[in-house]
Amino acid sequence: MMSHEKIINEFYTEDGMICVRPSLGKYANENTSSFVQCLAEFDTYKEADEFAMEWSEASNSKEVRRYLLDKHSLDHPEWYRLSGPMREDYINYYHNEAEKVKDENNVR
Numbered sequence: 001m002m003s004h005e006k007i008i009n010e011f012y013t014e015d016g017m018i019c020v021r022p023s024l025g026k027y028a029n030e031n032t033s034s035f036v037q038c039l040a041e042f043d044t045y046k047e048a049d050e051f052a053m054e055w056s057e058a059s060n061s062k063e064v065r066r067y068l069l070d071k072h073s074l075d076h077p078e079w080y081r082l083s084g085p086m087r088e089d090y091i092n093y094y095h096n097e098a099e100k101v102k103d104e105n106n107v108r
Contacts, residue, residue, distance in 0.1 A: 007039070007052040017041040017079065018048045020055065025097060027090055036090060040072045040081040059098040065091050 007020055019038035022028040027036040039055065042048040051068065058064035072081045082090060 007056050017043065018045060019080075020048050020052050022094075026093055034086075034089075036082060036086070038080055038082070039090075040069065041079045042076075043079075059094055062091050062095050065095075 007022060019041045021036055021038055026032070027034055029035055040051060042051065051072070054068055055065065058068065069081050069083070069087060072079070073083075
């Protein structure tokens with residue numbers, strides 16, 4: 001299932017890393033304090049695209065999203081990824097949005 005959260009990988013850090021980030025929803029709004037510029041960073045587009053696809057497919061599973069970020073941490077300890085309270089807030093927000101979409105589709 002896919003939520004209204006669309007993931008893109010357009011942002012580059014100063015050192016040339018590719019960042020995956022949301023393009024829709026609360027955490028995609030650059031004018032708020034909840035803006036997430038980077039969920040996780042990658043060295044190649046291939047890695048970023050694979051992560052973005054897995055992340056989107058896991059919109060209905062908090063556990064899978066935590067696993068993806070934890071795996072990123074183990075595979076690339078030197079690279080950035082969303083962590084701490086913002087990580088949990090982000091996961092909870094988009095999980096709830098995915099549940100709303102699921103409920104709306106079941107009502108129809």
